[in-house]
Amino acid sequence: MAQAPAPVVKPGDNLVVEGIPPVPAGTAERVAQYTEFRSAALRDWHPKRREMLIGTRFGDTVQVHAVRVPQGARTQLTFFPDRVAGASFQPTHGNYFVFSKDVGGGEWHQLYRYDMADARVTLLTDGKSRNTGMVWNRAGDCIAYMSTRRTGRDSDLYLMDPADPKSDRLLLPLEGGGWGASDWSPDGRQIALLEFISINESRLWLVDVAAGTKRLITPPQSGEQVFHGAAQFSRDGKALYVSTDLGFEFRRLAHLDLATLQWQFLTSDIPWDVESFQLSDDGRTLALLTNEAGVGRLRFMDTATHRHRPGPALPVGVPGGIQWHKNNRELGFTLSAAKSPADVWSVDARTGKLTRWTTSETAGLDTSSFADARPVEWKSFDGRAISGFLYLPPARFTGKRPVVVDIHGGPEGQSRPYFLGRENYLLNELGIAIVYPNVRGSTGYGKTFAKLDNGMLREDSYKDIAALLDWIKAQPQLDGERILVTGGSYGGHMTLAVASNYSDRICCAIDVVGMSNLVTFLENTESYRRDLRRVEYGDERDPKMREFLTRIAPMTKAAHIRKPLFVVQGKNDPRVPASEALQMVETVRKTETPVWFLMANDEGHGFAKRKNRDFQFYAELLFIEQFLLK
Structure with a gap:
């Protein structure tokens, strides 16, 4: 009798699966415990009771839950196929809360009201534009928020009483996508408004609500880029507390007197x-x-x-x-x-x-036995110290261990000792070490360090990973001949850059929603964020910058990628369009290098839905076992 075929995990109809072999059902069974981790995040306190809203996942996506006592039941309140991003109680009586949600990861966020009495949900915004950054006034009868409704590109300042959606009105038209309401004055007459130019520069404005006008209170400093972060009014409304790197390498908390515009730095x-x-x-x-x-x-x-x-x-x-x-x-x-x-x-x-x-x-796993994050440091090509975190597998795994290098996104992000979730399977069950580097351009190490990869300096961050590959090879417990590089978003771009520049020094690479060419990325990313990205990467409209970015692009060097590549993408990604992944996959395949491709038609900048994330993980494990561990 013919032997029955082994059972496999069938991908959903929403997934585009190319080059990936069938996933054995045994793989899903083997890793099941590591895919069952849950987490919880605070959304808001109830204004009158010692209760809170949290975000957690019981089904496929993160939804809003109520918790009425510590360690009490998590009562699910919202039920949507897409994740709910945030929730904020009406701040005086708490009879309803306002939450934010998009569709399919497209990041065209809408605001909704949830009435506690009858669980009724009411759409507050237009259902089409991008609406973000909601802030309540102290009276609890008005929110300020940003919306692209007017042009589809510019983030304008709107006001609304969520109890009456018809009260919605444009307060202040603005130019650009980097604006955000930060706080209301206690008397409700002013709004602190932030204008983000880049991760290194921002400006703080005061908005007169009655007049619908704005006034700049942090004029540009001569010869210095200054970043001003969150701002909050003092209780008497006469000052703002601001995080700022004005005159300092790091961001200090400061007190800004609104009458004199004099700064007092509080955490020097x-x-x-x-x-x-x-x-x-x-x-x-x-x-x-x-x-x-x-x-x-x-x-x-x-x-x-x-x-x-x-x-x-x-x-x-x-x-x-x-x-x-x-x-x-x-x-x-x-x-x-x-x-x-x-x-x-x-x-x-x-x-x-x-x-x-x-x-x-x-899922019954003893997380107290999981690996701790070990700070590590290595010297880059120019002698600069670059740092990161190393996680080592349990001692029962002897000999030199294979390594995953996982590069954060941003690029102005930072790898920090978060819970690794399902990545712990690589450590605990496969004996793989993981390094999370913080290359130049990362935040958290001062504003000088954060600027070291801007514009024409882009390749220096690639070289930081080359130096890391050298460091790995010199470590007695790590196997410098078995290295996989991976990352998401800008980390995906770094992954492709490493794969195209240092292909002979790695085994394989997994790129998740990464940019394959910074020129085509800048031309196709959503318009509301394009100018912010140009400050970081360089303006592709400048001929010299365009030539440089094209020359260093992984797409340009795709023929040099000779090690297996796995590309993961969300079709609805507004940040890194799917075209970045598609052009890379098509080009590398021409070299006959093995390429696996996974795209979810109902996702955006990374997979948010449980079923999609699970299949991605199963496929990544097959890739790791075939190309790193063998």
């Missing part, structure tokens, strides 16, 4: 970025998060004395999303660490007592 003693802060409702206490070599630290500051003190000791990891409860003493936040998925916590600012609100499922 901290040689790291103040990456976020929140002012308590009574205006007496500031909570600060600093990024110290990738590790997050929590501090509290008395606004009367401007003295700061350390918060409680947290597990080594990355806290974020800090929000004060209206009781003015409890601060909520999300914490992700190498040994723990992201979960929601709170701390009593007076006593330092920590409360864990959620404990996300780990």
Whole structure:
């Protein structure tokens, strides 16, 4: 009798699968526990009760859930096929919340109202434009937000009472896509408005709500690019608290007097970025998060004395999303660490007592045994020190271990000791070491370092990875002959750059939504973000810059890619269009180099839906086993 064919995992009809061999059902069974990790993130506190909204996934995508007591049931409130990005309670009574959602990863976000009494959902925006950055006034009867409704390109400032969508109105037309409302003044008469020029430069404006006009309060500094981050009004409305790198290598917390426009710098003693802060409702206490070599630290500051003190000791990891409860003493936040998925916590600012609100499922795996992030450093071609994090597999794996080099996106991102999720399977079950580098251009190491890959300096960041490949080869526990390079977004571009420049030094590469040519990327990325990207990569309309970017493009050097390549793409990606992946796949295939291609027709900049992410992971494991481990 003929033997029955082995069962396989059938890809969904929404997936384009080319060059990928059938995925054995056994692969899915083998990795099942590692695909069941959940996480939770704080969305908002209820304004009157000690309850909160969180984002977590029970089904296919992240949705809004209510948690009414610490470690209580997570009650799902929204049910959509696409993920819900955020949620914010009406700030005085909490009878409804406003949330944001797009369709198919296209990032044309719409705002919706969810009524707590009857679970009714009402679309607030036009259903077509991109609507972002919602901020409530203190009275709770108006939101400020940005929308591309007028031109499809420019982010204008709109106002609306979410209880009455017909109140929606354009307050201030603007030019460009880099605008964001930051805060309302306590009396509701002014809005702090940020204009982002690049990761290194931004400006802060004050908007007169009644007049519909704006006034620049941070004029450009002679010879210095200055970045101003989040801004919040003091309780009396006479000043703004701002994170800024004005006159400093890192971003300090500063106090800007609105009458004199004089700066007072409050954290000059901290040689790291103040990456976020929140002012308590009574205006007496500031909570600060600093990024110290990738590790997050929590501090509290008395606004009367401007003295700061350390918060409680947290597990080594990355806290974020800090929000004060209206009781003015409890601060909520999300914490992700190498040994723990992201979960929601709170701390009593007076006593330092920590409360864990959620404990996300780990499918029975003991995450306390997972690998810690080890800081590592190597010298690049110019002698500059480049750093990253190394994760080593358990000691039972002996001999030199194969290596995955995973490059972050941005490019102004930073690899930090987050929970690795399903990547722990590579460490714990396959014995693969993982390196997460922070090449030049990464944030978190000062503004000089962040500018070192701009424009004509782009290739220097590629050379940082070449130096890393040398460092790996010199490590006694790592196998420099078995290296896979991967990354997403700009990390995908770096992956293609490494594969086309240093093909003889790697085994294979996995590119996820990466740019194959920065010229065609800039020409085809969505118009609302194009100018922001030109500041980083260079303006492709300039003939010299165009020639340079074309010359260094992985597409131009595609014939040099002689090691197997796996390309992953979302069809609806507004940031890195699918054309970047398609042109690369078509070109490399002409060289007869093995190319695997996976595209999801219902995804954007990376896969958000559980079923798509699972199939991507299964396919990546096949690729790793075939081309790295063999």
